[in-house]
Amino acid sequence: MTxxxxxxxxxxxxxxVLRAPGPQDWEPYAAFILSDRADxxxxxxxxxxxxxxxxxxxxxxxxxxxxxxFVIADRVTGATLGMTGPWHPxxxxxxxxxxxxxxxxxxxxxxxxxxxxxxxxxxxxxxGWPTAISYIAPGNERSIALAKRLGAVQDTTAxxxxxxxxxxxxxxxxxxxx
Amino acid sequence: xxxxWEMPPVGRAAETAMAVxxxxxxxxxxxxxxxAPDVRDFAAYxxxxxxxxxxxxxxxxxxxxAWHDFCQAVASWMLRGMGVWSIERKADGVLVGFGYLWQExxxxxxxxxxxxxxxxxxxGYAREAAEAIRAHAFDTLGMATVxxxVDHDNGRSIALAERLGAVxxxxxxxxxxxxxRVYRHRPEGRA
Numbered sequence: 001m002t003x004x005x006x007x008x009x010x011x012x013x014x015x016x017v018l019r020a021p022g023p024q025d026w027e028p029y030a031a032f033i034l035s036d037r038a039d040x041x042x043x044x045x046x047x048x049x050x051x052x053x054x055x056x057x058x059x060x061x062x063x064x065x066x067x068x069x070f071v072i073a074d075r076v077t078g079a080t081l082g083m084t085g086p087w088h089p090x091x092x093x094x095x096x097x098x099x100x101x102x103x104x105x106x107x108x109x110x111x112x113x114x115x116x117x118x119x120x121x122x123x124x125x126x127x128g129w130p131t132a133i134s135y136i137a138p139g140n141e142r143s144i145a146l147a148k149r150l151g152a153v154q155d156t157t158a159x160x161x162x163x164x165x166x167x168x169x170x171x172x173x174x175x176x177x178x
Numbered sequence: 179x180x181x182x183w184e185m186p187p188v189g190r191a192a193e194t195a196m197a198v199x200x201x202x203x204x205x206x207x208x209x210x211x212x213x214a215p216d217v218r219d220f221a222a223y224x225x226x227x228x229x230x231x232x233x234x235x236x237x238x239x240x241x242x243x244a245w246h247d248f249c250q251a252v253a254s255w256m257l258r259g260m261g262v263w264s265i266e267r268k269a270d271g272v273l274v275g276f277g278y279l280w281q282e283x284x285x286x287x288x289x290x291x292x293x294x295x296x297x298x299x300x301x302g303y304a305r306e307a308a309e310a311i312r313a314h315a316f317d318t319l320g321m322a323t324v325x326x327x328v329d330h331d332n333g334r335s336i337a338l339a340e341r342l343g344a345v346x347x348x349x350x351x352x353x354x355x356x357x358x359r360v361y362r363h364r365p366e367g368r369a
Contacts, residue, residue: 007198007200008194008197020256021256023258048283049283052250052283053283055253055257056246056254056257059249059253059256059257060248060249060251060252060256061249062194062198062256063198063214063252063255064195064215064220064252065183066191066193066195066196066198067187067191067194088182090181090242090245091181092183094182127189127190127191128188128189128190
């Protein structure tokens with residue numbers, strides 16, 4: 001289900017709500033991005049100022065691009081669990097579906113899969129994307145396993161961002177999974 | 179050149195961007211309109227911030243660095259209810275610069291800032307925009323005070339801060355990690 005709230009869509013799944021990032025998400029985001037859980041998705045040299053810039057980059061995309069990262073919240077408790085969504089960071093050859101789960105407690109429950117499925121659906125059905133990929137650092141086995149569980153297939157010919165080390169997983173259109 | 183991630187949104191994304199932009203207050207002055215930034219304004223933003231004109235604002239930046247700065251400023255609308263405006267001339271819609279009411283990471287308090295394109299300088303636009311932003315801060319948001327952080331060698335901005343009636347705050351300057359002038363604006367001290 002997708003409804004508009006203050007301009008930014010709100011997506012509800014069985015157990016989760018995907019909503020716009022807000023100021024209340026900064027501290028949990030900072031705790032995550034500065035922890036070793038985020039080793040695969042940020043430079044080794046990182047500090048709170050860069051974390052703020054990264055948080056603003058994800059958030060500001062809603063203003064400049066009309067799509068961006070949703071915060072994943074527990075439908076019942078409202079607890080902030082992570083982030084997922086379509087976005088297009090600076091320097092990347094194509095827009096991406098990203099996902100992060102911010103604490104070990106939220107892992108192993110299929111939360112990332114449930115949220116990412118909704119985000120991919122949103123990108124294809126609402127935004128009309130013709131295709132969607134996820135960039136994953138080699139060695140990030142949990143994320144690779146999730147991409148495969150979502151039906152994504154490695155695309156070895158796609159251009160890659162940055163130093164070119166990322167693996168590219170291309171997602172099937174939702175109707176291909178139906 | 180511009181990059182793929184700078185292209186304007188289309189379809190549903192364009193509608194969402196417009197809906198989000200509609201939450202940003204529009205400020206009007208005699209000659210100017212301050213409105214929500216649009217991704218199409220980034221070309222002008224990048225031109226300023228990758229040039230020597232950005233030397234008093236931590237620049238010049240790479241184009242990627244300018245993009246991060248732009249996103250940081252627009253995200254502020256969602257995170258703090260203040261941020262960056264694109265300043266356009268009412269008469270012809272030409273973008274003349276950017277105005278800020280925001281609190282950058284590490285800054286102790288919110289500030290009013292301004293930067294113009296080279297072509298728009300010397301016409302009093304920065305003052306007009308700063309006055310409109312200050313009126314918004316004091317009269318609409320009810321802020322008790324707001325500052326402008328200005329580099330010691332930024333003569334133009336120093337002159338403008340003083341013309342606006344802002345007064346240097348030695349205590350606030352002493353508390354800053356880097357040498358910078360802190361000009362304090364107060365509702366009653368508006369020039």
